[in-house]
Amino acid sequence: MPSKIVVGFDGSESAKRALDFAVAQAKAKGAGIVIAHVLEWSPYSFLTPTELEERHKRRGEELARAETALLKPVVDSLKDSGVEVSTALKYGHIAETLASVTKAESASQIVIGRTGHSSLSSRLFGSVAGSLAQAAPVPVTIVP
């Protein structure tokens, strides 16, 4: 069975570099890639009554927007690459969700981009790369 590589993708420059890296790897190994986009979400956040009312509608809109604006173009661009491409679009904590996508897809590797600068918020709350290194069930490659 050909293995799969999960790529964390958010449309940023570093994510594109991670994707290029993953595609090259996949070609070399004959593996498929899973382009995973995670919408940051905590079930323990606080919302106003109006936000609650509209949540289901907004969720649909957010998913549709991510699908058309983010995932579809990149999948299209990889059509002729010869690599088998699938996508995963999920809500949740980014690192944990990437790890669970990896498990669900039985992937053998995770590739993510590095944002490059260490902002204050990532110092306080940890970066995606940092927490993924802790949570990942498979080797993680961080592309600078």
Next chain:
Amino acid sequence: MTRLTRSAALGAVGMLAASAPAFAQSIDEKVNEAFANSTGWFVSFIFSPFPGTTFPWIVMWLVVAATVFTLYFGFVQFRTFGHAIRLVRGDYSDPNDAGEVSHFQALATALSGTVGLGNIAGVAVAVGIGGPGATFWMILAGLLGMASKFTECTLGVKYRNEYADGTVSGGPMYYMTKGFAERGLPGGRFLAILFSIFCILGALGGGNMFQANQAHAQLTNVVGDYPGWITGVIFAGIVFAVIVGGLKSIAKVTEKVVPIMGVMYVATAVVILIMNADMIGWAFGQIFAGAFTGLGVAGGMVGALIQGFKRAAFSNEAGVGSAAIAHSAVRTKEPITEGFVSLLEPFIDTVVICTMTALVIIITQQLIIDETTGLYMLNEAGTAIATVDGNSGVALTSAAFSSAFGWFQYVLALAVILFAFSTMISWSYYGLKAWTYLFGEGKTTELVFKVIFCIFVVIGAAASLGPVIDFSDAAIFAMAVVNIFALYFLMPIVRGELGSYLDRLQSGKIKKYN
């Protein structure tokens, strides 16, 4: 508005007030008089006692209902308490539903609508008039009220409207119409209309004027006396910006700060209790003794009982129907799960937070005891217990907490203002739902309600506490009259759901994800 500009605005307002105090005070007086005159009849009706007694029928109505639901559902609040916590933790949530409204979010939003002045000012009123014994009845009412909340929130989710665009609308109006139709009962539509009218009044009263009024009282405590309508105008402006202008940033900040404030409030209370650990036994002794003898308070044991039940109901809103509106947006295939989650609400609100307030007031000995008799001394008017500084309402709570930590009055002032604000935002939503149920959805009809809501913020801040608190209670309890009446007819539906769900939970058919 940022805090900086708000305080600047307050400063400017303060100067304005100083220049024209007589004029300003007379506006307050006029508003107050007109308000008391126009709402008096309604208040007297709701709080009229059973003939030949002093016991208001409305209080009996709420307690009997809570007791009936408790027995009918076999003490559901105790049987499913653990399961409710597991639901909130997300143990039974499908990960594929991530991004939808979680049980936690529905509970947190509903709580931020109920946790507020009832827990701070309301409890002080209860203990100030009914004595420590009122606490006992308050806790009992809170525990029983969990069953009322369970019933109404299950129905709220079950009969909500889900629209094609993905938004939802739920609440007693919907279970009254749909549930009654389903059971082949007449009058559902009539009840729904009646409920909606009272819900609008409740939103303007307890959900708005009472909040504005107490927020103003807090501000004057901190910055000195100035006319209420000024606070009203500022508050109305901010509320307007949020509910009409769609200014999400303020609401977002409030929604985040309010839970922190709530936790801080309870934590401070716990610290004060630990500091006075040797007196906790005495305080509970006062609570139990007072519950059955009154310890000399006006009205004796019955006075304590009425105050305890009344303020508990006002604080946790169990049976009122408001929570059914708040909880109905949750994403779940099983309406009853939201019922379980909602029963935590009176527990957190009343059994935990209200009890903390009461204990701190009792332990810091704000209430004056006659040393020779061991009974509480009444104030000159004989209407309430005499307090150390003559405080009542939120000022009494403030004095109690400040006697341990002087700085706490500032934290409390901020907490009261934020609680007041978040409660207003929640109730503006409940009122709006009732309003659109009556008059149809649409930008203009919604705007009319929102503007009326903002006007009442000003009236509430300007009127004095007496008439405002009376009207607020009356309107909210009127909601409970209609809501509970409907719940009696619909409770077999909930029992069916409960039985089926618990069977499937037992047999492992309800899937656990975590």
